[in-house]
Amino acid sequence: MTAPPHEAPQAGPGRSLPDTQQGMRRRNLARVMHTVSAKGPLSRASVASRIGLTRAAVSTLVDELIRSGLLEELGPERPGRVGRPGSALAVSGHGPAGLGAEVGVDHLAACVVDLRGEVRARAVRHGTNRGRAPEPVARELTELIREVVAEADRQGLAPAGLAVAVPGLVARDGRTIVRAPNLGWHEVDLGLLMPPELLTAVDNEANFGGLAELWLGAETPRDFLHVSAEIGIGAAVVVEGQLLRGRRGFAGELGHVPVVPDGPACRCGGRGCLEQYAGEEAVLRAAGLEPGADRVALLAARATQGDQDVRRALRDAGKALGIALTGAVNLLDPEGVVLGGALAELAPWLLPSLKAELAGRTAGPACPVSVSRLGSDGPLLGAAHSVVRAVLDDPAAVAEPA
Amino acid sequence: MTAPPHEAPQAGPGRSLPDTQQGMRRRNLARVMHTVSAKGPLSRASVASRIGLTRAAVSTLVDELIRSGLLEELGPERPGRVGRPGSALAVSGHGPAGLGAEVGVDHLAACVVDLRGEVRARAVRHGTNRGRAPEPVARELTELIREVVAEADRQGLAPAGLAVAVPGLVARDGRTIVRAPNLGWHEVDLGLLMPPELLTAVDNEANFGGLAELWLGAETPRDFLHVSAEIGIGAAVVVEGQLLRGRRGFAGELGHVPVVPDGPACRCGGRGCLEQYAGEEAVLRAAGLEPGADRVALLAARATQGDQDVRRALRDAGKALGIALTGAVNLLDPEGVVLGGALAELAPWLLPSLKAELAGRTAGPACPVSVSRLGSDGPLLGAAHSVVRAVLDDPAAVAEPA
Numbered sequence: 001m002t003a004p005p006h007e008a009p010q011a012g013p014g015r016s017l018p019d020t021q022q023g024m025r026r027r028n029l030a031r032v033m034h035t036v037s038a039k040g041p042l043s044r045a046s047v048a049s050r051i052g053l054t055r056a057a058v059s060t061l062v063d064e065l066i067r068s069g070l071l072e073e074l075g076p077e078r079p080g081r082v083g084r085p086g087s088a089l090a091v092s093g094h095g096p097a098g099l100g101a102e103v104g105v106d107h108l109a110a111c112v113v114d115l116r117g118e119v120r121a122r123a124v125r126h127g128t129n130r131g132r133a134p135e136p137v138a139r140e141l142t143e144l145i146r147e148v149v150a151e152a153d154r155q156g157l158a159p160a161g162l163a164v165a166v167p168g169l170v171a172r173d174g175r176t177i178v179r180a181p182n183l184g185w186h187e188v189d190l191g192l193l194m195p196p197e198l199l200t201a202v203d204n205e206a207n208f209g210g211l212a213e214l215w216l217g218a219e220t221p222r223d224f225l226h227v228s229a230e231i232g233i234g235a236a237v238v239v240e241g242q243l244l245r246g247r248r249g250f251a252g253e254l255g256h257v258p259v260v261p262d263g264p265a266c267r268c269g270g271r272g273c274l275e276q277y278a279g280e281e282a283v284l285r286a287a288g289l290e291p292g293a294d295r296v297a298l299l300a301a302r303a304t305q306g307d308q309d310v311r312r313a314l315r316d317a318g319k320a321l322g323i324a325l326t327g328a329v330n331l332l333d334p335e336g337v338v339l340g341g342a343l344a345e346l347a348p349w350l351l352p353s354l355k356a357e358l359a360g361r362t363a364g365p366a367c368p369v370s371v372s373r374l375g376s377d378g379p380l381l382g383a384a385h386s387v388v389r390a391v392l393d394d395p396a397a398v399a400e401p402a
Numbered sequence: 403m404t405a406p407p408h409e410a411p412q413a414g415p416g417r418s419l420p421d422t423q424q425g426m427r428r429r430n431l432a433r434v435m436h437t438v439s440a441k442g443p444l445s446r447a448s449v450a451s452r453i454g455l456t457r458a459a460v461s462t463l464v465d466e467l468i469r470s471g472l473l474e475e476l477g478p479e480r481p482g483r484v485g486r487p488g489s490a491l492a493v494s495g496h497g498p499a500g501l502g503a504e505v506g507v508d509h510l511a512a513c514v515v516d517l518r519g520e521v522r523a524r525a526v527r528h529g530t531n532r533g534r535a536p537e538p539v540a541r542e543l544t545e546l547i548r549e550v551v552a553e554a555d556r557q558g559l560a561p562a563g564l565a566v567a568v569p570g571l572v573a574r575d576g577r578t579i580v581r582a583p584n585l586g587w588h589e590v591d592l593g594l595l596m597p598p599e600l601l602t603a604v605d606n607e608a609n610f611g612g613l614a615e616l617w618l619g620a621e622t623p624r625d626f627l628h629v630s631a632e633i634g635i636g637a638a639v640v641v642e643g644q645l646l647r648g649r650r651g652f653a654g655e656l657g658h659v660p661v662v663p664d665g666p667a668c669r670c671g672g673r674g675c676l677e678q679y680a681g682e683e684a685v686l687r688a689a690g691l692e693p694g695a696d697r698v699a700l701l702a703a704r705a706t707q708g709d710q711d712v713r714r715a716l717r718d719a720g721k722a723l724g725i726a727l728t729g730a731v732n733l734l735d736p737e738g739v740v741l742g743g744a745l746a747e748l749a750p751w752l753l754p755s756l757k758a759e760l761a762g763r764t765a766g767p768a769c770p771v772s773v774s775r776l777g778s779d780g781p782l783l784g785a786a787h788s789v790v791r792a793v794l795d796d797p798a799a800v801a802e803p804a
Contacts, residue, residue, distance in 0.1 A: 221649070223649050239641070239646055244641055244646075244734065246625065246734055247623075247625050247736060247737040249735070251733065251734055251735040252733065252735075253735070254732070254733060256728075257729035257732055258728055260663060261662060270728065270763035271763065323660050327660055327726070327729050328729075328733055330658045331654065331656060331733065332639070332648055333647070333650055333654075335649040360671070362672070363670050363671035
């Protein structure tokens with residue numbers, strides 16, 4: 001017995017395309033791309049058997065993908081055999097690529113990832129963006145983007161789009177930063193400030209971090225909660241391989257889940273929010289340290305050295321995370337929780353109290369908690385890979401090269 | 403600019419069917435059914451223009467649906483006009499129907515709903531099921547089901563399936579009640595106890611209540627949180643018109659979101675859970691009343707009479723609900739919160755403190771909270787309608803009548 005059809009999982013490449021012959025062709029192109037991307041190199045016959053289409057149908061689709069520069073043939077598998085040789089197909093390491101960029105509170109970054117998922121160009125600039133106006137930040141980020149695009153061009157790669165990760169809430173239009181308190185930005189339309197010929201999406205860094213975990217994590221489940229921190233604490237809720245965005249695009253505000261109903265006032269308007277106990281600034285304050293650059297590195301260094309105040313502050317933060325996550329796990333029943341971003345670097349000191357809290361508040365087995373291996377690279381990689389995924393999901397949208 | 407294609411909404415009738423010519427036909431049959439169901443009576447030409455297929459293609463689909471007893475023709479719209487008259491199509495009020503049943507803590511119920519959504523037969527038996535073994539409860543429920551099926555048969559209706567709402571956690575197999583603490587049931591496979599030729603799904607009453615709200619509510623959004631209570635407090639998380647179930651099927655356990663981290667111990671293993679402040683028994687205790695039958699009616703009557711202890715207890719329960727919902731709203735960013743089940747009947751006394759708490763913890767406009775008009779009928783109606791929806795979503799699965 002399975003779930004009734006009206007609630008069957010809806011995920012899958014190209015599913016939103018129209019249900020016509022043309023839509024079916026586009027979806028099948030996406031199936032071929034995803035199959036070769038996940039399992040390649042593969043022969044045409046292997047692709048056909050894996051996706052349940054005839055070899056002739058697959059060959060037509062493959063030829064189109066080769067002409068578009070999305071697939072390439074690695075040459076005959078076994079020369080000398082009778083009949084057309086079974087040439088192995090691979091995703092192209094040239095042509096269309098993903099371009100990602102990140103506005104951090106203390107850095108800017110850009111990178112190019114090819115369709116195979118390899119990072120081919122990358123640039124980072126350190127320096128605070130707190131209190132800077134959006135225009136000069138966007139200009140500096142654009143310079144960085146031009147650098148990596150030029151480098152990618154030298155390697156025969158052309159970005160199919162640009163996605164930008166930002167430390168703030170982004171509207172569902174995918175371009176307006178509604179508020180980014182740690183930058184001091186409100187209602188900033190990044191679509192007006194970035195290269196219009198490239199920009200495809202702006203999103204919250206926690207969302208791109210969660211997507212990076214979904215796409216690049218070793219054994220990431222398809223239902224999980226990705227918790228990350230830069231200055232604030234954010235989460236990405238991933239359900240059946242899809243990001244849950246919410247009505248306004250603001251889902252995942254774990255940092256503002258009440259942990260102590262009458263706790264200290266928070267800038268969100270609430271009281272006793274998780275951020276008041278486990279945000280970077282709260283932890284620094286609790287440890288008696290001054291906020292400055294490299295806050296996470298400072299906390300990690302002090303904790304490693306055995307500083308009892310820092311360790312206690314991190315233990316208390318882990319406990320608060322455990323309380324907030326108990327609520328989230330009860331609501332969402334995810335397969336796991338992944339700690340990413342700055343939390344990944346501080347995990348050795350956060351995890352014991354976090355896990356104890358989660359287990360102590362659950363009758364059955366507690367939800368597994370793991371630590372992201374992407375750490376603070378997650379949002380930038382997630383942004384670049386979102387462009388790559390868009391190409392894999394609808395390869396027909398990439399025009400054939402001239 | 404829209405969301406990238408890999409995250410476009412995936413909802414829609416029949417979307418999970420295979421992507422072949424046959425799958426396309428089945429999806430198009432579902433489109434016709436849903437269009438006539440939502441907008442009918444409609445002529446073939448209107449259906450064709452609404453779903454973007456040719457009139458010839460729609461006529462073939464419509465003929466098949468008429469043969470299967472799912473659509474019927476109301477006769478020529480304008481007799482005497484030249485050419486084939488545009489006969490109006492409507493969803494059939496005969497033939498396949500939805501059969502729903504409910505195991506409540508204090509009652510059993512069953513009903514039959516036709517494809518038009520009308521309740522055509524209904525039966526309820528009051529009496530506690532607390533501590534009763536599953537077998538006699540299932541036998542009594544089966545008798546009730548046979549009654550409404552016989553009544554439906556007299557009206558020319560034949561159930562296309564049976565869905566059962568239960569006050570407990572149901573595994574993703576859609577038949578095993580993992581635990582129903584207020585019945586005292588653990589690991590009960592209802593699939594072995596109910597008529598096997600009929601049973602299609604068992605689900606948590608909060609889930610069916612939420613789905614009923616989605617399908618039958620007047621202006622229910624597609625992203626909302628439905629909060630209901632019988633003895634416990636449960637929620638249904640609906641995202642883009644789909645129920646979020648979680649890995650084990652346990653999502654929506656709002657009753658076990660921590661509200662006060664060091665509050666009283668809860669049977670779930672946690673401390674200070676919402677249920678300890680806003681569950682029926684907690685409210686009765688806080689008001690100095692004895693738990694018995696008709697607990698909700700008792701609270702509502704006393705509150706109406708101006709009993710200050712009851713009013714204070716309900717006010718405090720509303721406050722606790724507001725704290726837990728603040729966390730849920732921050733995580734999910736829903737379009738609204740709907741209070742259903744017993745909470746709907748107590749809403750006049752819960753809502754003011756609930757809304758004040760939610761608004762006081764939010765910088766921007768607070769998430770709207772409304773009250774279900776289905777009240778305690780929600781789960782039973784949701785169960786019956788889930789069978790109706792399954793027919794609308796895949797009409798090809800209903801065999802042509804002999």
